[in-house]
Every structure is written in C-alpha cells, then in structure tokens.
Amino acid sequence: MGWICKLLGHRWEGCRCARCGATRNEGHRWVEAEGRCEHTCEVCGAVETVPCEWHHCRCKRCGAQRDSHHLWLVKSPCEKVCRICGQEKETHDWRHVDRGLDRCAVCGETHRLTPEEIARRDEEWATTDEYTEGFDDVPDYPPETD
Numbered sequence: 294m295g296w297i298c299k300l301l302g303h304r305w306e307g308c309r310c311a312r313c314g315a316t317r318n319e320g321h322r323w324v325e326a327e328g329r330c331e332h333t334c335e336v337c338g339a340v341e342t343v344p345c346e347w348h349h350c351r352c353k354r355c356g357a358q359r360d361s362h363h364l365w366l367v368k369s370p371c372e373k374v375c376r377i378c379g380q381e382k383e384t385h386d387w388r389h390v391d392r393g394l395d396r397c398a399v400c401g402e403t404h405r406l407t408p409e410e411i412a413r414r415d416e417e418w419a420t421t422d423e424y425t426e427g428f429d430d431v432p433d434y435p436p437e438t439d
C-alpha cells in the first residue's frame with residue numbers, strides 16, 4: 294500500500310486502486326468465458342462461476358447435464374426418449390400375471406422375472422399381512438398378438 298493510500302484511502306476504479314494497484318472483491322469488470330459457465334475480471338483476473346443456462350436438461354453454454362427437465366419424446370405408450378440427451382425412460386405398468394411373469398397393463402409387453410426377482414417378490418408377499426389388490430380388479434389384457 295502506497296503512503297498516499299495509507300493517508301487518504303485507496304482510489305478505487307472498479308476492483309483496483311488506481312494509485313497502488315491493490316484489489317478488492319467488488320466492482321469487477323466481468324468478461325464472459327466462451328463455452329464455460331464462468332466469467333473472468335479483465336482488470337484483476339478474478340474468476341467466478343455463473344449459473345448454468347439450462348435448456349431442458351443441458352446447459353446451453355458449458356454442456357453440463359442434469360437428470361431433470363428432460364424434453365421427452367413419446368415413442369410408445371410406455372417408452373419415451375429425451376430429445377436433448379437421448380436418455381430413455383420406461384413407464385410400464387407391470388401387473389403380475391403368473392409366477393415369474395409380468396405383463397404391462399398399458400402396452401401388453403411381457404416381462405420375465407429373474408429368479409432373484411421371483412425370490413424377492415415371494416418374500417415381500419410372504420411378509421405382507423394384507424394383500425389388498427384383488428386379482429378380480431385387474432382389467433382385461435389386450436389380446437395376444439402372437
């Protein structure tokens with residue numbers, strides 16, 4: 294610190310003292326970085342991150358990805374794919390049809406359970422005191438296509 298600044302205080306021009314060159318953390322002159330979500334002060338070189346500019350699930354600027362706000366494109370009643378990042382999501386409404394076999398109530402697709410899944414389900418059902426979903430309430434399945 295120069296002696297004048299000691300006597301009179303700094304002469305701030307933005308974040309830097311025009312007399313002695315001391316810097317402070319305010320009055321920065323920010324310049325946006327290209328392709329990154331941060332900006333740099335062209336006077337003192339300080340770097341600060343800025344919030345991402347989200348376009349659905351991806352940042353327009355830095356390309357960061359988040360697992361929310363996807364732009365879903367519906368492929369089938371139970372399948373959708375994100376137009377931005379390509380993530381796929383299945384929302385089958387699996388219903389139990391037979392031991393080890395589920396069928397989707399919406400699209401009719403079947404799903405064979407692995408031995409582990411069967412064992413886990415047997416265990417779950419054995420420990421449930423009351424099984425409230427009556428089989429009589431299960432709606433008719435679409436006719437078999439094969």
Ligand SMILES: [Zn+2]
Binds near residue numbers: 314
């Ligand atoms: Zn100064």
Ligand SMILES: [Zn+2]
Binds near residue numbers: 322334337
């Ligand atoms: Zn600065």
Ligand SMILES: [Zn+2]
Binds near residue numbers: 330346352353356
């Ligand atoms: Zn970003």
Ligand SMILES: [Zn+2]
Binds near residue numbers: 363364377
């Ligand atoms: Zn996405």
Ligand SMILES: [Zn+2]
Binds near residue numbers: 384397399400401402
């Ligand atoms: Zn389905």
